Amino acid sequence: MDPNGKRAVITGGASGLGAAVVQSLLMAGAQVAVLDRHIAHIAPQQGLLAIECDITNDAHVEAAIGQVVADLGGIDICLNCAGIGGIGPIATLAGPGDMDQFRHVVDVNLLGAVNVTRFAAHHMMHNEPQGTDGARGIIINTASIASYEGQEGMGPYAASKAALAALVLVWARDLSRHNIRAMGIAPGFFETPLTHDIPDTLVDELLETVEYPRRPGRAEEFAELAMFIIRNEMLNGEVIRIDGGTRPPARTRWAAGEG
Numbered sequence: 001m002d003p004n005g006k007r008a009v010i011t012g013g014a015s016g017l018g019a020a021v022v023q024s025l026l027m028a029g030a031q032v033a034v035l036d037r038h039i040a041h042i043a044p045q046q047g048l049l050a051i052e053c054d055i056t057n058d059a060h061v062e063a064a065i066g067q068v069v070a071d072l073g074g075i076d077i078c079l080n081c082a083g084i085g086g087i088g089p090i091a092t093l094a095g096p097g098d099m100d101q102f103r104h105v106v107d108v109n110l111l112g113a114v115n116v117t118r119f120a121a122h123h124m125m126h127n128e129p130q131g132t133d134g135a136r137g138i139i140i141n142t143a144s145i146a147s148y149e150g151q152e153g154m155g156p157y158a159a160s161k162a163a164l165a166a167l168v169l170v171w172a173r174d175l176s177r178h179n180i181r182a183m184g185i186a187p188g189f190f191e192t193p194l195t196h197d198i199p200d201t202l203v204d205e206l207l208e209t210v211e212y213p214r215r216p217g218r219a220e221e222f223a224e225l226a227m228f229i230i231r232n233e234m235l236n237g238e239v240i241r242i243d244g245g246t247r248p249p250a251r252t253r254w255a256a257g258e259g
Contacts, residue, residue, distance in 0.1 A: 001135050001230055004029035007072040009065070011035045011055055011116055012082030014042055016192035017142065020219035021079055021226045022048070028227065033068040035061075035116065036082065055082055055112035065119040074127055077230060078120040079140045080113035080164070085194055086156035102156045109160035113141060117171070125178045133233050136179045140226060141168055143186040145243050152251035161186075165239045172237035181236040183229045188243025190217035205252050211245030 008025050012018040013034035025032050026047050034042060035053040042050045049071055053064040068075060086105030090097045117139055124137030143165040150158025164184065171182035189195065189206050195216070198206075207214050225242050229235050 001076065001130065001138060001233065003077070003227065003230055006030045006076040007068070007074050008032045008077035008079065009035060009068055009075055009116065009120055010079045010081060011053075011112065012142075013079075014038050014050070016081075016194060017187065017190065017219050017222045018079065018081035020223035021081065024220075024223040024227050025077070030077070031072050033064075033072060035064050055116055056107045058115060061115045061119060065116070065123065069123055075120050075123045076127060076130075076137050077140075078117060078124075078137070079142070079226060080116060081142045082112055083109045083142065083160075083194070086160070087153050088156060089153050090155055097155070102159075105156035106160045106163075109157070110163045113164060114167075121171075121175055121180060124175075124180050129179060131233070134179050135181070135233060137175075138181045138183065138230055139171060139175075140229060141165070141182070141184040141239075143168075143184045143239055145186050145188045145241060145246065145248065147186055147239070149248050151248055168239050169237045176236075181233070183235055183237070184239035185222065185225055185229070186239050186241045186243070187217055187222055188241070188246050188248075190219065190222060192219065202252060206248065207246075209246045209248055210243070213244055215244075217242060217244070 003025055008030050010018050010022050013022045014036035022032050022034060031047045033049040033051060035051050037054055039050040039052050051064045051067055054060045084105060088098050088101055127136040141164040144161040146154055146158040147161040147165040168182050168184040
């Protein structure tokens with residue numbers, strides 16, 4: 001799918017990985033709607049629509065998608081990039097794990113993406129077929145290497161991201177009859193606002209298992225992959241890792257107080 005002239009919805013597009021994709025799409029000639037709870041610092045740009053939205057709230061999402069369709073004329077691309085971290089063991093000697101925290105992480109990372117996608121996909125179905133393949137749209141989930149190799153204490157985050165990865169093939173199968181693709185990206189450790197406050201000692205340890213290049217990923221590298229996926233119609237039903245070949249250990253020395 002050529003992004004030029006297309007209409008995109010990016011959740012979490014006010015910062016980090018999502019913001020990098022927003023800029024790449026704008027430069028490629030797309031119109032972009034950002035759905036985010038923090039839009040005050042987004043600078044006005046031609047082709048950019050910023051909508052304050054809590055993706056866990058059904059009414060907020062329905063209204064936001066309705067505004068996107070009214071203002072941009074439809075939706076061709078949906079990138080689920082909004083997310084939060086979540087650390088906590090399932091249980092300790094002191095008691096059971098924090099169920100409220102677990103629910104909150106799943107609500108934002110997983111159910112928020114489901115909430116946006118169900119509305120976006122419905123509108124994509126009504127698009128006119130484009131190109132030689134008759135494409136109507138594409139959905140991209142931001143998973144994580146924690147979808148596959150969650151470390152000790154990462155239960156809430158790993159569960160939400162593993163579910164996002166699993167949904168990629170399911171959604172590809174749900175939507176194939178409408179010529180809509182579904183893909184996923186599983187980043188490793190990237191420099192984003194979400195990871196900004198991680199102690200340097202932990203960052204150093206997380207990078208120990210990166211094969212090459214041994215550094216945090218950059219947001220623009222994530223965006224480059226997203227743009228490649230959008231353009232290549234044969235990519236469907238798959239999650240692509242972007243992590244420098246890392247395979248994280250079961251637990252970190254830092255978390256155990258040894259680092």
